[in-house]
Amino acid sequence: MKKFLSLIGAAAISLSLVACGGGAEEEPQTEETPGEEEAAQEEHVKLVVGASAVPHTEVLEFAAPLLAEKGIDLEIRTFTDYILPNQTLENGELDANYFQTPGYLAMQIEEFGYEFESIGPIHAEPIGVYSKEYSSLDELPDGATIIMSESFSDHGRILPIFERAGVIELDVEEGQLAQREDIVSNPKNLDFSTLVEASLLAPSFESGEGDAVVINTNFALQGEVDIEKYGIAFEGQDVLQPNLIVVRSEDVDRPEIHTLFEVLRSEEVVNFIHERYDGAVIPWSE
Secondary structure (H helix, E strand, C coil): CCEEECCCCCCCHHHHHHECCCCCCCCCCCCCCHHHHHHHCEEEEEEEEEHHHHHHHHHHHHHHHHCCCEEEEEEEEEEECCCHHHHHHHHCCCEEEECCCCCHHHHHHHHHCEEEEEEEEEEECCEEECCCCCCHHHCCCCEEEEECCCHHHHHHHHHHEEEEEEECCEECCCCCCHHHEEEEECCCCCEEEEEECHHHHHHHHCCCCEEEEEECHHHHCCCCCHHHHEEEEECHHCCCEEEEEEEEECCCCCCHHHHHHHHHHHHHHHHHHHHHCCCCCCEECC
């Protein structure tokens, strides 16, 4: 933990010799006291938090003045991918990150052995299916190409959207994330292409690739995709996964981390999310 302690005020000692008659007399020592404003200055703690650009960085930027009032100076580092935020947290450059869901966190811990823990959920972003040609999943033609993220944790959120629409059927054990090999019925012979990194999904959509593109909401917002116009199907709210504040396990009890969480769950931040994103981002409530 990096602390910046401001120690203000020092003893100023002045000696004066005043001539009086035929001899010199030493004045008593005097001490200057700090000004009221300086004496009231409090210790501030710095927090470095890594985040995706939209909406995470924007939410943190809104929260920064609220945190400053509580003695926390927030530094935000914005990332454009899903790999570096965890690597940078693990090596100690970050105090926390804010971008990932429980499913992704679990897969990262299993794969890389990270000693991470979630402080709690802040918001959810329903993954959406977008198309410029079709207005529903039922309208997709036989053999349609569906472009989606290469992230396996996203597949477990995406494929149930198609199952709920009745265009595929999955065979997945309870609690398991669905993968392409779990598709047991696919009457339309939909081709689920998983060769695109999540941050490139919006550009793929805008360039006309595929019959439909499944885009994480943060990247849809960042890529200025018209969600209302082109979104044809979304995750159900009953299966949404929240975005978390994640820290190293050793830091799970740091009070300033919990203050960060409390501010991000505050009424002020909730109202900001509602007004800014108009339903595309949903504040999490438990």
